[in-house]
Amino acid sequence: MxxxxxxxxxxxxxxxxxxxxxxxxxxxxxxxxxxxxxxxxxxxxxxxxxxxxxxxxxxxxxxxxxxxxxxxxxxxxxxxxxxxxxxxxxxxxxxxxxxxxxxxxxxxxxxxxxxxxxxxxxxxxxxxxxxxPEQQHSNFGLISARYGLENVNVNVLPFVQSLVKDLKLVIPPNVDLSDIFKTDPLSGRTDKSLFITYLTGDGKTSCGVHVAETGREREIVVQLVDFAARQQEQEAAMKAAEMQRLEDQAAEVKALQEQAQAEAKKEAELRKSSEASLEAVKQMAMAQEARLKAEIQHLHNMLCEEAKTVKALKDRNQLLMSQIQSLKAENKLAKVIPPKGQVCYLDSVEHKRTMQNNSSNKPEAPNDNHDAWEAHEIFPSNDGGYIIKSLKTGNHLSCNPGNHELRYENQNQGLWESWDIERKSGVYYFVSRSCGRTLQCTPQGQVRCENNNRGPWEAWTISS
The missing domain is CATH 2.60.40.150 (C2 domain)
Structure with a gap:
């Protein structure tokens, strides 16, 4: 063996x-x-x-x-x-x-x-x-088989496995174990024995059987379990359970798929309905937007027209205000200028001299007399200015725009004879409308139009 x-x-x-x-x-x-x-x-x-x-x-x-x-x-x-x-x-x-x-x-x-x-x-x-020999895989639950003493023994499990028939391990009576296994672990000793461990029917609990070397009058039978067949049955049951689980799972998956399809169909219908509603709302919004744009454009046009009207009114109001101011100025100026036909005198503020018409029909201011030579009349001209008339000769003071010469030559009321009168701080400035220069008096009493200043030499008072 x-x-x-x-x-x-x-x-x-x-x-x-x-x-x-x-x-x-x-x-x-x-x-x-x-x-x-x-x-x-x-x-x-x-x-x-x-x-x-x-x-x-x-x-x-x-x-x-x-x-x-x-x-x-x-x-x-x-x-x-x-x-x-x-x-x-x-x-x-x-x-x-x-x-x-x-x-x-x-x-x-x-x-x-x-x-x-x-x-x-x-x-x-x-x-x-x-x-x-190598231990063979046991389908009967045999775990170990030791022959001999507790500390002097031989592993005889492979031979014990060969004794199993019809799920029964049979040890015959009246036969020495050394004869069965063809070896003697310790010669001369009769207290040797065979100790076998195996699994019980539950496949988890181990059990042992002790077989004496000699003196066995009856055979020893150990009932074993065919764990291979049991394992096959368990595997078959597990497969059946797994198949049932897979079938149940497949049925559940199918039900979930059908539910998902129904929900998808419902969702598609809702989406279609929502899209139609959204399209209607969109059309309404577009129509509303177009109407609002038209109204806004109409209001804009109205505002533009009103703005034009307001601007025209403002321009007209400004013109009227300007005219009013001019009228006020003229009225105010008219109040301080003696009326037509009244004698007045033009006195230089800086030099205390009075302008007169000398014998050569030229203006000058040699003194501060208020006699016939110094007598003048001021009245409005036809072009909106004023005429300065010498009562001595009846001629009007004119300014030649070419050489700026001042003379009493005639009684015309043209541009040369027209003057603007400006009043500021109680004094008057006489500005020729032909050249824009201001009437002035020098310290020597000369009267001329040299520049357009508004200084002390150009300042005059009007007295009557």
Missing amino acids: FAPLTGKLSITLKRAKDLRKTQMLGKQDPYVEVKFAGQKKKTKTHTDGDRFPVWDSTIEFKCQSVKDFTIKFSVWNKNLATLDDSIGVLQIPVLVLLSNPSVWLPLYRHEDHRTECGKILIETKFEGSGGV
Whole structure:
């Protein structure tokens, strides 16, 4: 049942504890001797290791189709003068080590494995083929199967799986387990047993059964469960539930789609109605806008006409005001100018001289007399100005626009004889309408039109 070993077997002897004392005095010097497949190898000696030696030594064995799985460990006390003393021994199938890669194993005084005399920690590594076959996947819920003692046992689960028939594990009576599994974990011991753990019907709870090495008068039957079939049933039920869920989901999706389509149709109708309403409102707004624009244009035109009318009225009012001002000025001026036919005198404000018509018909102001030579009459002309008439000769004062010469030459009422009279601060300024120059009196009494100033020389008073 166990295939021959081919490969490399590495065994590491880590340490030991509670070793039997083989000498009365001093500390013992333990080492380990290992025999396997016709080969014998030793660890280093731990001097003074006594009952708790540490070796941490690795021993390697080359295996070539090894069928004898027996491996023997002998622990010795190294002596210099005498033969080495045996401390303990352990002879087991190497399958125990392959089933337990790191394990504390008991040592015995003799190969009958009766009296324990310490423990040894062994680590095992095998690179190759053979030994305990690989565990097959179990559909019956088998978890483990160990044959031997609590700390010296072999994994026999692959062989136990082969004993299952019709979901029943049957251990026949009156047959040694070593004969069933073709190996003996610890020869000479009859207290070995088989301990099996497996899952119960719920697939979660584990259960164990203990099978004694000998003395079984009745067969032992363990009822197992076909978890593969159960799993298939569960998977089928899950698939059916999933199919039902998908169908329900598809029906729900279809209902949602139909609802969405109905809502979309309703929304489209509402949108169409809204668009029609909006178009009507838009047309109404456009008509209202056109009407308002027409009204605004009409009001604008009316305002423009009214503005023109107001402007015309303002212009007319301004003209009237100007005429009124002119009339007021004329009326005021008329009040201060002696009326036509009344004698008046023109006196220079600055030089206190009175203008007269001399014998050469030229104006001058040699003195301040108020006699016939100085007598004048002022009256309105035909062009809106005033005429200054000498009562001595009856001629009118004129200003030649070419040379600005002043003379009493005739009684014309033309442009040369026309004067504007300006009144300011109680004095008068006489401005020729023919040349725009102002009548003035020099300190020497000369009367002339040299400029258009409105200064002291040009200032006159009118007295009667």
